[in-house]
Amino acid sequence: xxxxxxxxxxxxxxxxxxxxxxxxxxxxxxxxxxxxxxxxxxxxxxxxxxxxxxxxxxxxxxxxxxxxxxxxxxxxxxxxxxxxxxxxxxxxxxxxxxxxxxxxxxxxxxxxxxxxxxxxxxxxxxxxxxxxxxxxxxxxxxxxxxxxxxxxxxxxxxxxxxxxxxxxxxxxxxxxxxxxxxxxxxxxxxxxxxxxxxxxxxxxxxxxxxxxxxxxxxxxxxxxxxxxxxxxxxxxxxxxxxxxxxxxxxxxxx
Amino acid sequence: xxxxxxxxxxxxxxxxxxxxxxxxxxxxxxxxxxxxxxxxxxxxxxxxxxxxxxxxxxxxxxxxxxxxxxxxxxxxxxxxxxxxxxxxxxxxxxxxxxxxxxxxxxxxxxxxxxxxxxxxxxxxxxxxxxxxxxxxxxxxxxxxxxxxxxxxxxxxxxxxxxxxxxxxxxxxxxxxxxxxxxxxxxxxxxxxxxxxxxxxxxxxxxxxxxxxxxxxxxxxxxxxxxxxxxxxxxxxxxxxxxxxxxxxxxxxxxxxxxxxxxxxxxxxxxxxxxxxxxxxxxxxxxxxxxxxxxxxxxxxxxxxxxxxxxxxxxxxxxxxxxxxxxxxxxxxxxxxxxxxxxxxxxxxxxxxxxxxxxxxxxxxx
Numbered sequence: 001x002x003x004x005x006x007x008x009x010x011x012x013x014x015x016x017x018x019x020x021x022x023x024x025x026x027x028x029x030x031x032x033x034x035x036x037x038x039x040x041x042x043x044x045x046x047x048x049x050x051x052x053x054x055x056x057x058x059x060x061x062x063x064x065x066x067x068x069x070x071x072x073x074x075x076x077x078x079x080x081x082x083x084x085x086x087x088x089x090x091x092x093x094x095x096x097x098x099x100x101x102x103x104x105x106x107x108x109x110x111x112x113x114x115x116x117x118x119x120x121x122x123x124x125x126x127x128x129x130x131x132x133x134x135x136x137x138x139x140x141x142x143x144x145x146x147x148x149x150x151x152x153x154x155x156x157x158x159x160x161x162x163x164x165x166x167x168x169x170x171x172x173x174x175x176x177x178x179x180x181x182x183x184x185x186x187x188x189x190x191x192x193x194x195x196x197x198x199x200x201x202x203x204x205x206x207x208x209x210x211x212x213x214x215x216x217x218x219x220x221x222x223x224x225x226x227x228x229x230x231x232x233x234x235x236x237x238x239x240x241x242x243x244x245x246x247x248x249x250x251x252x253x254x
Numbered sequence: 255x256x257x258x259x260x261x262x263x264x265x266x267x268x269x270x271x272x273x274x275x276x277x278x279x280x281x282x283x284x285x286x287x288x289x290x291x292x293x294x295x296x297x298x299x300x301x302x303x304x305x306x307x308x309x310x311x312x313x314x315x316x317x318x319x320x321x322x323x324x325x326x327x328x329x330x331x332x333x334x335x336x337x338x339x340x341x342x343x344x345x346x347x348x349x350x351x352x353x354x355x356x357x358x359x360x361x362x363x364x365x366x367x368x369x370x371x372x373x374x375x376x377x378x379x380x381x382x383x384x385x386x387x388x389x390x391x392x393x394x395x396x397x398x399x400x401x402x403x404x405x406x407x408x409x410x411x412x413x414x415x416x417x418x419x420x421x422x423x424x425x426x427x428x429x430x431x432x433x434x435x436x437x438x439x440x441x442x443x444x445x446x447x448x449x450x451x452x453x454x455x456x457x458x459x460x461x462x463x464x465x466x467x468x469x470x471x472x473x474x475x476x477x478x479x480x481x482x483x484x485x486x487x488x489x490x491x492x493x494x495x496x497x498x499x500x501x502x503x504x505x506x507x508x509x510x511x512x513x514x515x516x517x518x519x520x521x522x523x524x525x526x527x528x529x530x531x532x533x534x535x536x537x538x539x540x541x542x543x544x545x546x547x548x549x550x551x552x553x554x555x556x557x558x559x560x561x562x563x564x565x566x567x568x569x570x571x572x573x574x575x576x577x578x579x580x581x582x583x584x585x586x587x588x589x590x591x592x593x594x595x596x597x598x599x600x601x602x603x604x605x606x607x608x609x610x611x612x613x614x615x616x617x618x619x
Contacts, residue, residue, distance in 0.1 A: 164365035
């Protein structure tokens with residue numbers, strides 16, 4: 001029974017990681033063809049990916065979108081999470097439902113409707129519209145991450161602060177904010193990773209300057225090369241590095 | 255020039271006065287209209303089982319719950335519309351509620367740093383408050399590095415540093431073990447005397463209430479059953495509920511046959527017994543004769559009841575004997591070798607030392 005269970009777990013992980021492993025293998029393969037048999041080891045594809053100015057510009061654009069999106073989604077998420085966990089108000093469940101509903105709407109439908117509204121209002125497609133659209137769909141994730149931290153915090157601590165003379169702002173600044181710091185860090189990194197890998201919505205609402213995810217997707221279709229595998233591995237490494245750094249920050253703060 | 259006088263301390267008026275104080279939670283009454291006052295420089299306990307409304311009263315005084323109806327005045331000023339952070343009242347919370355991200359010294363100095371006092375002043379006063387609770391050595395520690403008893407002391411220091419007019423303590427000792435609880439009781443009482451501060455302490459533990467209080471308010475189901483000095487409450491319980499809740503009395507219920515001044519006659523299953531009584535009793539009313547275990551003896555004079563020994567509980571210096579007599583089970587203390595289980599014995603008591611309280615157990619009051 002236990003062997004069966006272990007085999008099953010192994011299979012699930014294989015299914016998850018085998019495709020990434022294949023990409024990793026071909027990123028080091030000394031051949032133009034993304035096909036077996038392998039023909040030797042090379043780092044040329046990494047060199048090529050890192051010297052491609054178009055891709056580097058795309059990476060820069062991704063950062064220009066992901067950083068403000070992460071900040072906005074985290075700030076708005078924190079406000080919503082505080083409202084949900086710390087205040088009594090009417091129609092709280094409606095408030096929560098409206099927050100998470102976008103998560104259940106197919107991205108393509110959201111994308112098209114965003115486009116329609118933008119053209120009706122007369123908004124031009126640019127990086128700002130990408131940031132706004134991404135923030136909206138990432139918000140449910142940041143709210144949940146921050147709310148899960150707030151729920152575990154003893155709200156008596158906030159009562160104690162009020163008891164000792166703290167105003168609403170002082171309670172937030174001196175007690176709630178430091179205690180929810182880990183949640184804010186985790187939420188902002190999740191928002192950053194989600195933003196940099198978002199494709200469907202970004203594809204629709206971005207204008208002339210396109211983030212890396214759009215460039216990579218179009219290249220995979222029209223300009224396939226092992227350099228893209230190398231780029232994909234660099235992105236994976238970058239994201240892992242972000243998670244490791246954020247966890248390290250979290251551990252040290254304990 | 256007439257000199258300005260600052261009127262501090264007792265002016266003959268109580269520190270806190272609650273009148274017809276009520277609290278509803280969505281129509282459900284938690285506090286059904288209570289009246290009490292708290293004198294300056296006294297140690298008062300709100301005593302009752304969980305759900306009796308005692309913590310709700312404390313939270314209304316602290317400013318964490320809104321008052322539904324009635325008045326609440328501190329030094330003759332209404333507290334009703336004053337927010338928690340503006341009340342000259344501080345609280346020691348049941349779970350201590352120390353700030354986990356601040357050191358012991360920072361926790362204690364929290365209220366002073368909110369006021370914008372300079373570092374040196376804060377340091378001096380924090381050291382003083384920590385010395386009061388004998389925690390000077392721990393000032394650099396984090397709350398998670400402290401034991402329950404130590405956290406308790408820090409919470410206490412944090413609450414008294416600002417010299418509140420009234421200190422609220424919400425079941426502060428309930429998380430401590432028995433030995434620690436006894437030590438802390440003595441320290442709390444001592445601290446209250448040394449500071450000359452008024453303490454209002456919520457507890458469900460009657461021993462704790464007796465050990466600490468100048469004044470006890472006994473609560474049951476959102477109302478005050480009785481308030482008075484510990485001795486009053488123990489010797490002259492107003493109701494069967496109080497007699498039973500405080501110190502485990504033997505209660506013989508029956509109807510009042512007649513009242514004559516401070517004495518009443520009650521028809522019990524062991525005949526009519528005349529004893530001192532609580533005020534306001536009328537003939538025909540259901541009441542209970544209260545006999546404390548120590549008021550019954552195994553070989554004395556006075557009224558006698560015979561019964562069979564059903565249990566003997568060894569308690570060290572003495573034994574607690576349970577006797578079945580008629581429909582009643584009576585508990586008696588015995589300092590000698592206890593009688594055999596099953597043997598029939600004669601219990602005697604002096605009716606002049608017994609007490610008749612209103613109502614009977616298992617009956618709404």
